Amino acid sequence: MASPLARLSTCFYVQIRASRLTVTNTTTGERWDQAPLLALESNAKGGKTLLTIGDEAKKRVGAGIELVNPFAHPRTLISDFSLAEKLLQEVFKAMSKNRLMPASPAVIMQPLEKLEGGLTQIEIRAMRELALGAGARDVLVREGSDLTGRNIDFAELLREEQCLDGGERRSRGRGWMLNIIFVAVAVFLAWRFNNG
Template sequence: MSKLFRNTLYLQLQSDKLRALHVESGRAFAEAPVLAWRSEKGRVIPLAAGNAALVLRGSPGVTVVNGFQHPRSLLADFSVAEQTLQLLFKTFIPATLFQAAPTVILHPLEHLEGGLTQVEIRGLAELLLGAGARRAFIWSGVELSRTALENLQFPAEGGTLHYPEPS
């Protein structure tokens, strides 16, 4: 597939920060992984995600939550985390006439003691796919180079590709 139509995001995730790199354009972002929402007539209405959500903190009727804030795991609230990523993907991916769903490489940076459990790996992969990723990869280890990201190459030494499992 031509690079013109590719969207690859490299996400380095901590409970208080999400760093993103749009591989094809080289644009980098750092956002708080939070969601601002308002409840109207019994429905939750997402308003903003990331740093834009922080600006709304303290506004009447607005709740700001972090779906990645938990003492034992990086994924605390699946639906909040999914809505957060859905809104942030729109920020991270440059607007084009034809916009392909992104390939997302998630690199968790904390809560890795003892390794990721199968439940955590599956939860993170399903989170990315539910948020709009066309393909999802879960990586832990060394920071991936731009060349490795462009070619979706994961070094055999220096880390582990947790998802998808090698066939």
């Protein structure tokens, strides 16, 4: 059973294929299920401006407009990390537009293609960084069967994941704290030896 706080927070379940991106709000059931496309227009300075995303991007093809799928690559699921991150940012923004104060969502990332031999640590990290860069507060990368139904409990899935891999995936995220402690101790010892 979800806690009252969990009911207030947002959790997005992201399923990624080269031809389709599905993002589901696990509490409300709201869905964004479209082609993972961005329509980019070249500007006078040589840069590119995002016009639109998803199925709407297909309608914008024309002179000076490039249609990009950041998940289309023959060997791996992510072909352009920055554009994939931008696409997810825009989808998260669209899914949160009706909220008074949109909070950073917890995100479950599930690649559904190019999984031969399982996900590598590099692919898991890329999926995690992709969601964090798009605005997620916490990320779980899922392999295996699709999740079904509303009210998917992110915290419960996270606990299950910790049990499966001994908590290794979560503990890596806390390495920055150990680095800060190490630096603080080193600075203190250096100060102590210089003044003592």
